[in-house]
Amino acid sequence: MIPSAVPSVLKDSVREVIPTAKILVVGAGGIGCEVLKNLALSGFADIEIIDLDTIDVSNLNRQFLFRKEHVGKSKANVAKESILSYNPDISIKAYHDSITSQEYGVNFFKRFNVVLNALDNRAARNHVNRMCLAADIPLIESGTAGYSGQVQFIKKGVTQCYECQPKPPQKSFPGCTIRNTPSEPVHCIVWAKHLFNQLFGEDDPDQDVSPDTADPEAAGDLTAMGNLLRTSTRQWAQQVDYNHVKLFNKFFHDDIDYLLLMENLWKTRKPPEPISWEMASACGTEKRKVLTDDVSSEMDVWPIYLCAEVFSTTIATLKKELSNKEFLIWDKDDKVGLNFVTACANIRAHIFSIAKKSRWDIKSIAGNIIPAIATTNAMIAGLVVLIAFRVLAGDYEECQSIYLRQKSVHSNIILAPDFFTEKANPNCYVCAEQPYVSAYVNVEDMTVKEFENEVLKKTLNMIAPDVILDGKGVFVISSEEGETEANNDKKLSQLGIVDGSILKADDFLQNYNLTIGINNYIAEKDKPLFKIDAKSEELKPSQQNGKENGSVDENASEENVMEVDDKTEAEHLEEYFDDNDPQEGTSTKKRKLNPPDDEDEDLIMLDDP
Numbered sequence: 001m002i003p004s005a006v007p008s009v010l011k012d013s014v015r016e017v018i019p020t021a022k023i024l025v026v027g028a029g030g031i032g033c034e035v036l037k038n039l040a041l042s043g044f045a046d047i048e049i050i051d052l053d054t055i056d057v058s059n060l061n062r063q064f065l066f067r068k069e070h071v072g073k074s075k076a077n078v079a080k081e082s083i084l085s086y087n088p089d090i091s092i093k094a095y096h097d098s099i100t101s102q103e104y105g106v107n108f109f110k111r112f113n114v115v116l117n118a119l120d121n122r123a124a125r126n127h128v129n130r131m132c133l134a135a136d137i138p139l140i141e142s143g144t145a146g147y148s149g150q151v152q153f154i155k156k157g158v159t160q161c162y163e164c165q166p167k168p169p170q171k172s173f174p175g176c177t178i179r180n181t182p183s184e185p186v187h188c189i190v191w192a193k194h195l196f197n198q199l200f201g202e203d204d205p206d207q208d209v210s211p212d213t214a215d216p217e218a219a220g221d222l223t224a225m226g227n228l229l230r231t232s233t234r235q236w237a238q239q240v241d242y243n244h245v246k247l248f249n250k251f252f253h254d255d256i257d258y259l260l261l262m263e264n265l266w267k268t269r270k271p272p273e274p275i276s277w278e279m280a281s282a283c284g285t286e287k288r289k290v291l292t293d294d295v296s297s298e299m300d301v302w303p304i305y306l307c308a309e310v311f312s313t314t315i316a317t318l319k320k321e322l323s324n325k326e327f328l329i330w331d332k333d334d335k336v337g338l339n340f341v342t343a344c345a346n347i348r349a350h351i352f353s354i355a356k357k358s359r360w361d362i363k364s365i366a367g368n369i370i371p372a373i374a375t376t377n378a379m380i381a382g383l384v385v386l387i388a389f390r391v392l393a394g395d396y397e398e399c400q401s402i403y404l405r406q407k408s409v410h411s412n413i414i415l416a417p418d419f420f421t422e423k424a425n426p427n428c429y430v431c432a433e434q435p436y437v438s439a440y441v442n443v444e445d446m447t448v449k450e451f452e453n454e455v456l457k458k459t460l461n462m463i464a465p466d467v468i469l470d471g472k473g474v475f476v477i478s479s480e481e482g483e484t485e486a487n488n489d490k491k492l493s494q495l496g497i498v499d500g501s502i503l504k505a506d507d508f509l510q511n512y513n514l515t516i517g518i519n520n521y522i523a524e525k526d527k528p529l530f531k532i533d534a535k536s537e538e539l540k541p542s543q544q545n546g547k548e549n550g551s552v553d554e555n556a557s558e559e560n561v562m563e564v565d566d567k568t569e570a571e572h573l574e575e576y577f578d579d580n581d582p583q584e585g586t587s588t589k590k591r592k593l594n595p596p597d598d599e600d601e602d603l604i605m606l607d608d609p
């Protein structure tokens with residue numbers, strides 16, 4: 001007998017499968033909690049949930065399966081317990097783990113009828129996409145950003161995959177703007193985050209905070225000046241035992257003095273004003289504020305003497321934390337790290353006559369937070385489960401992507417489905433029959449380890465790749481620890497990887513094979529060190545996709561989309577519904593909406609480490 005929770009409006013064929021369908025929910029955050037509740041209330045009785053995180057106080061306003069007493073506990077486990085307290089008859093299994101761990105291989109995924117993603121980052125989304133393709137299990141992908149959201153159905157051989165379309169790169173700023181000539185608060189915030197990493201975080205030469213003597217704008221100024229101190233910031237900080245006065249004077253006084261010597265930089269800009277520890281501590285005559293946990297420390301802009309004081313106390317705490325770790329990881333939710341960045345960003349802003357910001361603002365800029373809105377999550381989670389019904393019924397043609405947009409003055413319409421499910425891109429470097437990608441790297445300069453970490457893992461999202469040099473049988477990278485360690489520090493060219501070489505990369509976990517064509521490439525200054533080209537010209541839609549000329553082309557590059565798509569959101573929506581008006585009989589028209597901003601990380605302003 002079908003349980004009464006299963007909605008009676010559904011077709012019998014769907015109602016019958018719901019009680020026994022096996023569902024995996026990946027992520028128990030804003031969307032995940034809503035999805036779990038919807039599943040439980042619609043009669044699903046066999047659910048597994050995975051989330052790597054623990055509950056933070058800031059989750060409680062919208063992740064309603066969690067209460068104050070759960071703070072610090074596993075999201076997956078508490079979500080499970082909360083659902084069971086509503087309905088103890090559901091079989092629900094929780095994993096407090098990352099879905100990218102080796103334990104969750106293709107066989108794990110094969111056990112499910114459908115996978116529901118409720119994630120917040122592209123790396124995990126790409127990984128689940130690959131696992132579902134490999135296991136041939138339908139995936140429903142979802143995301144929200146403020147008032148916008150979207151749901152996408154993905155099935156091997158039926159639709160696009162999550163990686164069929166290139167996603168816009170994350171915005172970042174040229175190094176010399178950050179190091180020499182900041183002009184906006186965000187530049188100072190990026191600098192302060194880099195300073196945190198230089199002093200306490202993982203070594204990253206791209207995050208240098210000292211004056212950039214190679215700035216082309218300053219050309220000629222420094223020829224007679226000799227070089228700056230060449231030890232690393234970390235080494236130097238250790239040598240002076242993280243003495244806050246010495247650190248302060250170097251970063252906010254001596255380095256600024258040095259910048260002033262690059263006179264060319266200040267011909268058209270207001271020159272910065274160095275500030276010493278003594279000057280900063282003596283700043284301001286008003287009644288002295290101290291840092292508290294109340295709202296004024298959060299929302300007010302701190303005076304400079306307070307920034308200096310916070311600089312000193314946070315350095316002492318972070319130094320202590322570092323003493324039993326290799327490095328610290330900056331996290332917007334970690335008070336000490338956030339206080340350090342707030343203090344440093346504001347001192348730098350003061351020096352460069354840039355508006356200072358409250359800790360609240362800095363957290364939101366530095367953590368790339370756009371407000372998470374409970375109603376948006378609830379609407380998207382509702383759609384996820386509605387689409388799951390269709391997927392279980394096998395009605396794949398009815399599973400078009402749906403976009404949620406903010407209501408505008410011109411239109412009351414906020415939900416807009418696509419007209420048809422998008423077909424896979426035949427040149428997708430993930431779901432194509434023989435995935436191929438061109439990599440532009442400096443073969444004389446890039447080491448094997450850098451290639452593995454930056455290109456294969458961070459950019460192409462592999463987890464544990466094995467790589468051989470095609471035709472030569474050279475084993476370049478092994479996923480078995482230690483097997484190819486001797487190659488790590490070698491330059492690619494030393495292993496015979498040169499312009500025109502072909503690499504065969506294989507990620508066993510993702511069941512993913514990729515052929516990589518190597519092109520030797522020397523990056524211009526301040527440009528990314530390497531490029532990946534999934535053949536964007538070939539990514540344009542073919543006629544079979546059934547789109548008409550003039551329709552918005554999601555496949556084209558960002559610029560192209562902008563050129564074609566100069567309509568307002570409201571016009572799009574009105575046009576969409578005009579085209580769809582059954583009275584007009586225009587069902588053959590196929591105009592596609594430009595999708596809204598995808599998820600959080602597409603709106604990122606900073607280059608997150």
Ligand SMILES: Nc1ncnc2c1ncn2[C@@H]1O[C@H](COP(=O)(O)OP(=O)(O)OP(=O)(O)O)[C@@H](O)[C@H]1O
Pocket residue numbers: 026027028029030031032050051052053058059075097098099100118119120121124372
């Ligand atoms: N690799 C992963 N494996 C399992 N769960 C993941 C993975 N990556 C992210 N998640 C989880 O996905 C969920 C996404 O939820 P959400 O977007 O609401 O983020 P949040 O961290 O809860 O909130 P916010 O980012 O707004 O503070 C989080 O609970 C996060 O822990």
Ligand SMILES: [Zn+2]
Pocket residue numbers: 160161162163164165424425428429430431432
């Ligand atoms: Zn694809």
